[in-house]
Amino acid sequence: MDQLNLLWSNTGLNQMVPGQGLMLLVGMLLLYLAIVKKFEPLLLLPIGFGAILANIPGAGIAEGSGILHVFYVVGIESGAFPLIIFMGVGALTDFGPLLANPKTLLLGAAAQFGIFATLLGAIGLTALGIFDFSLKDAAAIGIIGGADGPTSIYVASKLAPDLLGAIAVASYSYMALVPLIQPPIMRALTTEKERLIEMVQLREVSQTEKIIFPIMLLMLVALLLPDAAPLLGMFAFGNLMKESGVVDRLSDTVQNSLINTVTIFLGLAVGSKLMADSFLQSETLGILVLGMIAFAIGTACGVIMAKTMNLFSKNKINPLIGSAGVSAVPMAARVSNKVGLESNPHNFLLMHAMGPNVAGVIGSAIAAGIMIQFLG
Amino acid sequence: MDQLNLLWSNTGLNQMVPGQGLMLLVGMLLLYLAIVKKFEPLLLLPIGFGAILANIPGAGIAEGSGILHVFYVVGIESGAFPLIIFMGVGALTDFGPLLANPKTLLLGAAAQFGIFATLLGAIGLTALGIFDFSLKDAAAIGIIGGADGPTSIYVASKLAPDLLGAIAVASYSYMALVPLIQPPIMRALTTEKERLIEMVQLREVSQTEKIIFPIMLLMLVALLLPDAAPLLGMFAFGNLMKESGVVDRLSDTVQNSLINTVTIFLGLAVGSKLMADSFLQSETLGILVLGMIAFAIGTACGVIMAKTMNLFSKNKINPLIGSAGVSAVPMAARVSNKVGLESNPHNFLLMHAMGPNVAGVIGSAIAAGIMIQFLG
Amino acid sequence: MDQLNLLWSNTGLNQMVPGQGLMLLVGMLLLYLAIVKKFEPLLLLPIGFGAILANIPGAGIAEGSGILHVFYVVGIESGAFPLIIFMGVGALTDFGPLLANPKTLLLGAAAQFGIFATLLGAIGLTALGIFDFSLKDAAAIGIIGGADGPTSIYVASKLAPDLLGAIAVASYSYMALVPLIQPPIMRALTTEKERLIEMVQLREVSQTEKIIFPIMLLMLVALLLPDAAPLLGMFAFGNLMKESGVVDRLSDTVQNSLINTVTIFLGLAVGSKLMADSFLQSETLGILVLGMIAFAIGTACGVIMAKTMNLFSKNKINPLIGSAGVSAVPMAARVSNKVGLESNPHNFLLMHAMGPNVAGVIGSAIAAGIMIQFLG
């Protein structure tokens, strides 16, 4: 009889607290979004599954020597997983469009205002007594506006590990929602005439330029903002492996089995931070709302920056590519293209939008470096 | 002269104890089985080689900071390797036949009696004073009857790390011996008429069912037996990645480079537990004998269960597929098919046997969870 | 204003010491050699990039919890990376030519004199008061003459971790320079008549021999020099996986994604040892000079050994294949072939040179084992 009691007392049914039940549903919601709605499935499927595993009552998979906690400590606390992903993203990035039209870097700069506006918002809500975010928390939340998953995770692991789960989920969810969030803002801020602007075709960029650029980028980071060097260093390294053309077998592995493997374990480890007691806080709701605002402001600032640049330049930029400055590669660039085609079905903005799109990656890594330097 | 003495005193020849010489031969025997006899070479080749490395006198490769010991601590003590392999097995598993005929799950249940019978046997031998197994030891030995390598290793690493080497070797060896162990038992327990039973063709299973099943399985585990959640969770995760169809690049990596890489290091690490002083014990002989018995009993119970089910059901099951319930995927299913073809060369049982075959994986993971819950 | 001061005080520009500036240039020089000159780019590109990252002022990427330092501790201090690379090299090695003509093993032995001559040289320079190398340092430097990157790194990590950066850079650089260093020495030590020697065609080697050889090699190591067992064990393991033909999926992964992944992280981790304060020492210059001498002496001894063997044997060896005994697989064998073709455009020595070439790998691993046994 004792055995039966023990068996029953150890079941999940008996040990479950309401929060865990809710989080199991949240995990299944993430799986639904990933599988049925195809929202960033590469990340949200492992995160969702990790969330389910982490909230199985009595299993302790995300605590102590549980396997998800091991993945978290080894891969995220050390910074290794986000940095390796960044190397992979670098190896998948083509700086060609950016090099053909470098001034689109400024669009990537402007869109980072979403990050800082959100930081201000989070601190404002704290001042109003609605939430209780520290400056570190606020900075980590702001980075959601950078629309860059690994950067968000990296910064959160340094500044606000308790919020990492919510921040990562918000980051990837909103990246998936870019096609819904951005178009209304883009249409509201542009005139039909602006949306019709056709841009001059991009020149072809030589391999030499593509090889020098990542090294130059890293040197500038080294001289001006060393705290951004891990992120942008690995990014530049991945890109250099690809563009140099002399280590194709390494570059292939980085772009395939390595980034895939790390993505799986990163996702599971992030999911392990969705445990009921730390995720089911009013703060999480704040993070979700603030993250959405961050995306919207970033989008708007990118568009406005493009319009401002047109005031000073003969070579007009279609302001629809400004929204791509938030990064969310390559989704945001596709959105620019799609909204552009609505006005003129022959005006393909995709390649033009890739410039600000990858500039946005650089911009948020710089913003991340500043946050870490001031607060880390 | 001192140097020469030192050189000589450090040679393996000088330092070798008889046990190590014997273990080097055991390692070579495993290599022979793997390479010439093709017994589960993916595991037995690395295990055999690891055994050789571990028994090189004076090299200390499997101790302290020796590389095999590092692999063992990092990969097996943490539970990571068997769990990652289980994820890979999940990504390689097709639950279709099981979903088309769910009652074959019961065959997978019955075959687990091999596990518990062996546990009783081990305790019985202890009671008789022949061996000295604790209950934990007995449970870990019993799991050999589950015919599932990673499950055996996982349980042994939790309950009886000292016996891990012998248990893993027994587990993989007997899985390779399934085509020899099972047919006589199957023939002895069935009549020719039973062996001739033709089963109705399996319906096609929709993708939706295949996606829901792993989630449902995990939920059931979460509610009833959280201690089985790490094993079955990773298994379900791998399967969901495959069936969801939205993360094919992750699923491909899991099925190939990831599972291969982990298999190599798992094998070497298991081999490191074949050091002479811990392996050359009378217990090892007991484990080998008991493991064999576990397989035989599991096979028999699967067949008997199928015959019992036929007493209560119109839709007759060919009892030859019962033996596949021990798992040993896909070898046991092929054995069912082969023995069936002996009686009727047009009666293909392979797909029907895949149902109990994968059910056996679930069944032994459940049995493993119970062992860990009661004794871990 | 404080913020502005902080920002400035944290820039790399402000924190940079001259040594770091110089090392950034060294890093870029390595990238130049890798990308433009195609000097062993698989290693020198990651090493060069790692050197740049390690010398970014204030970033601390190669110290404490910096990611490159983590890679170093996890992968090199543990010995794992060089050993895994050695496994990969084993899986890429064909012992066929060696088995067809086993006496070429002696060429691989002779070429190791470069290692010991360099050790003597380093100690001599210390005796003269020019440098200050310990016996361990001298041994680690000598291994550069083995022309085998992972062996050099493995030995340096055991005997002289402070010199690891310089030793690894010298090792890979000179391996890339083999086509420049070796031919003058080869021509100087051979007569035209000797260079014209045509060798009898190699017999075909059976798969059985290829399977037994790595096991036999390991057994000999186990009996005579256990300290070489980790290196040669992993090497033999990789080779056995390839030749056995029963674990092709493991062998493929080892030869591709696994060796590529480890190469990337090994390179970055080695680069992290090129920090200004430890690299910019007069010792580094000594290492570079001694390493070059080691290569030259090894080459010469290989050629002389071949000529000596011709004095005692009817089956004449073309002494040009002696230089391949330094290893530097497959570059040194190609050099033998090329210099041979200069004298007789129909005399292809490539396959004949592959014998001493892989023998050189075994030879330096044996030499490494002796160093570790006497000094480790």
Added chain:
Amino acid sequence: MEQQTDLIAEAITLTLFGMGFVFLFLTLLVFVTKLMSVVIQKMNKQSSPKDDVHHSDNLSLKDEMDEEAKFVIEQAIKMHRGA
């Protein structure tokens, strides 16, 4: 001696509970799986009419393409023989 009796008793208990639980779990899984399959098949049937139309559309498009391909191939064969 007593200790060993205890050990045996424990082993027997573990076996009973263990096998019991394995059967309980897998029986439950049988029912839940069957239930799921029934529900999904019903849902699919409800939505299938639409699907069927869609399908047949696709098929007819494909058929057209096949017709075209057939025609081209026939013409090619004619040319080859006749010319």
Added chain:
Amino acid sequence: MEQQTDLIAEAITLTLFGMGFVFLFLTLLVFVTKLMSVVIQKMNKQSSPKDDVHHSDNLSLKDEMDEEAKFVIEQAIKMHRGA
């Protein structure tokens, strides 16, 4: 209260310095990138005469092959129509 004013002040400072630095950095990157491109394009132009010859060789070879392909296709069309 005072603490919160401090917090807000800090946040505003961080925003000002942060956005300022982001713009500074990326503006610098624009200039450096442009400079690099100009330098490299000039260097390429200097070395291009050699390259051009090489290129035009390649092109003419390619042109010939294209000519051949064109001819083959035209003949095929003629056959198809005429026969």
Added chain:
Amino acid sequence: MEQQTDLIAEAITLTLFGMGFVFLFLTLLVFVTKLMSVVIQKMNKQSSPKDDVHHSDNLSLKDEMDEEAKFVIEQAIKMHRGA
């Protein structure tokens, strides 16, 4: 001074023993390898007669299949020309 003499002495000893051992080891490996090859080649020769029969069986089977393929192709060509 004495320390350095010691160091040099040690280095020389290490060199002598080291090179000696390298040669010893690889010479042994030469002999063992040759021995292995001889043994394996002898064993292969003993078992080869059987293998040869087996082989020739296979070959003849393969030949038959080739014959068949040849016949089919010839018939096809005939059809193609004649028809």
